[in-house]
Amino acid sequence: MKRKSLLLAFAACLALGAGLLATPHAHAQPKYTVTAEQLQEAVAQRFPRRYAMGELLNLTLQAPRLRLLPQQNRLGTEMVVDAAGPALANSSTGTFDVDFALRYEASDQTVRAHQLRFNTLRLAGLPPGPAALLEAYGPTLASQTLQEVVLHKLEPKDLMLADGLGLEPGSITVTPKGLVIGFVNKPLR
Template sequence: MKRRQWLMSLPMTLVLAAAAAHAQPSYTVTSAQLQQAVAEKFPMRYPVGGLLALTLQAPRLRLLPEQNRLGTQMVVDAAGPALSRSTTGNFDVDFALRYEPSDQSIRAHQLKVNTLSLSGMPPGPAALLQAYGPALAGQALLEVVLHKLRPQDLMLADGLGMEPGAITVTARGLVIGLVPKKAL
């Protein structure tokens, strides 16, 4: 009887082993790791036409797996000669991710500005901010390194002749697929 059960379970075992053999190897970066790495790069300060300066505070990241993107919302502080007083607002963007092999980093790209609003700003500076806001967003986040892979993170993959490939946003973080290295 036990032999029969074993024989009946053998096809399922072979199917599972075959599936595991064809699974793409990957490296995972958790949402907590991402948040910590990004927070270390802020606050960031950007002058706008000598009239005001924007300071972007550390962002709160959102995983957007259905779009394979990350979103972020930041508090923006504005001050300068064009303003009678400092003001605060919100800045919301989302972006795709890319791997940069030169420094083994994961970076933001394909930035999309969703909202940029500052409360109590006079009309002149508000128009200036609306005009330059998307460009400032691009400067602030386009080349932000979200995470750097350490040499030990890639040691096994490198030994197997593999390198990071596609980045997939999941509900838990990022899954970086490993693909065969390109021949030079």
């Protein structure tokens, strides 16, 4: 009788275990987190940047202040812009605002900015001519400034567990505290 009860209990455990294995959430896949501070530090290393707009105007972009936009799964940034040159009577300071999505680049294991959206470029006290030129040049400046900028580089040690499980970085989710990189199964080769 004890043997029969033990076998029934063992069979029930096996059935329960098999049911758990079949559910998609039974095995939590690893995730990798990048804090807002880590992102800010990585971006700040690539600034200031200078851009000439012909011989009329020179722009200097200071290190951006990143904003996490979890509702849109994007990052935003605002940069201080200093403008000077023959097109201006006096130098001017203002702000440049863009937002962007993120993507993972497997070739160098980096998280990069892409799908940039130009929002605004405002400089205080500009005459209408230079102001219109800057507004027209804004999307190009955004692309040159942040398109494909590396925001974070994953190290081999960061990927060791996932690689051993046959996984690679997949989704990138913007949260109120930073980024969460999810992993997906590597394609069969």
